[in-house]
Amino acid sequence: MANTSGNESVPEEIDPENYSNWFALYHLCKTIGDKKSIHMSSTEFGRLLNVSQQTASRRFQTLEEMGWIQRKLMGNDHIVRITKQGADIMLLMYKSLKKILENILIVGVVTEGMGEGAFYVSIKGYYEQFKEKLGFPPYKGTLNLKLSDLNYALLRENLKTRIPIIIEGFTGGEKDMQSAARSYGAVRCYDCYLSRLDDASKKKKAAILDIERTHHKKNIVEILAKPYLRNYFNLKDGDRLRIELSTS
Amino acid sequence: MANTSGNESVPEEIDPENYSNWFALYHLCKTIGDKKSIHMSSTEFGRLLNVSQQTASRRFQTLEEMGWIQRKLMGNDHIVRITKQGADIMLLMYKSLKKILENILIVGVVTEGMGEGAFYVSIKGYYEQFKEKLGFPPYKGTLNLKLSDLNYALLRENLKTRIPIIIEGFTGGEKDMQSAARSYGAVRCYDCYLSRLDDASKKKKAAILDIERTHHKKNIVEILAKPYLRNYFNLKDGDRLRIELSTS
DNA sequence: ATTACTAAAACCCGAGTAG
DNA sequence: TCTACTCGGGTTTTAGTAA
Structure with missing residues (x-):
């Protein structure tokens, strides 16, 4: 038996x-x-x-x-x-x-923590651009994926050869902030698809949000998508997602 | 690439x-x-x-x-x-x-809900016996695993050929209960090992608690182990665990 | 060093067939 | 029917060797 x-x-x-x-x-x-x-x-x-x-x-x-x-x-x-x-x-x-695939595919580990990305989606000046230029209204938060050193290097190298979707910077005052008009910098996005390793049939169009990382942890990539991805893929911290860059 | x-x-x-x-x-x-x-x-x-x-x-x-x-x-x-x-x-x-393995191994899906099992571990008359006869002091709760019809049938058939660890019934009054002395029936246990499908190296000795199911959902197996298994294996509902019966 | 060609050797497959 | 044997033929591998 x-x-x-x-x-x-x-x-x-x-x-x-x-x-x-x-x-x-x-x-x-x-x-x-x-x-x-x-x-x-x-x-x-x-x-x-x-x-x-x-x-x-x-x-x-x-x-x-x-x-x-x-x-x-x-x-x-x-x-x-x-x-x-x-x-x-x-x-x-x-x-x-399983071990092989985690090496030869770009695989990110779902990681706790609001990145700076969530900040961008929440600001109207950016949000409207996301909606228009990405082709979907993004969920107002980002999914943080932690990559291995190699995978992160591969991803960055790969992104270099791609034309980013530019989210323009602007100057404006958020009404909730007591400070005067401040300037918001430009952000770059890259189309991608996400899928679980064990079920490649369910692919979700998403975007990598490439912000200048200031106090960001290393090797973390922030993902924008229309649905709340943790529910969509039934994810918990530590789960793995495959990132595929769209063929341009 | x-x-x-x-x-x-x-x-x-x-x-x-x-x-x-x-x-x-x-x-x-x-x-x-x-x-x-x-x-x-x-x-x-x-x-x-x-x-x-x-x-x-x-x-x-x-x-x-x-x-x-x-x-x-x-x-x-x-x-x-x-x-x-x-x-x-x-x-x-x-x-x-992955698909094959979920069929040919006994795999249980982690399922929400306290079973009756938790009741048994909480009663001193049983607990002391568990501790002695299983060889470990069980965590005071059970992990519920839902099996497929086939897996459940396979398991039951397999258990039939095994000698259970008998936890004796007894008559006694729990001090917290206002009722008079009542009788507690015997329970059967079976040694087993649990492991994640993707990491067979981390095996945990555990026991299947075979209680007479009265109002229990179908195809559910309750598991006793020393640690809190949801933490030990980092489980969430819907995750799969492999159940291996020990070779006697 | 390499790669990769040709030809001989080894191996495996399947037809025929017995039990 | 079935399994599974032997053996001829074909395929694959390797040795030898050229580039």
């Missing part, structure tokens, strides 16, 4: 010899789906893997020898299930890929 | 032809790690993949033809990076595995 547990030896890495077997297991898991076992002949398995019945039969044997699956051959009824070890093999790859 | 985005065609599934190429890309990603590109000769790549230099060279060519990597050959300096398409290929498998 894939459900019992123990501390048997779990390999650290997939054996290069076993690529086709690994993929065989993978496809088997996929079609087993949420059932605990499956009736499958070697012919069917062959169809699934795009190989002959003979090869599929050999795969079954190898998978069983490796302890990744277990078979019960009762007459013409062939029941296959994934063993705990088999499940661990899948888990191994999953974890490995 | 793996960081720019577009809507180029992303394949739905890994082509059976490309198993070895897929693994080549995978290993390449792994060793690139958190750098954006890597210096790698075909000899080194061969060592990495456990194949000859010639085969590694062919792999490089194929990966490049498929648009999964990009190479710059400047004299004897060979720089390789993963393209957006290559990153998407990895992402595809990641998502696929």
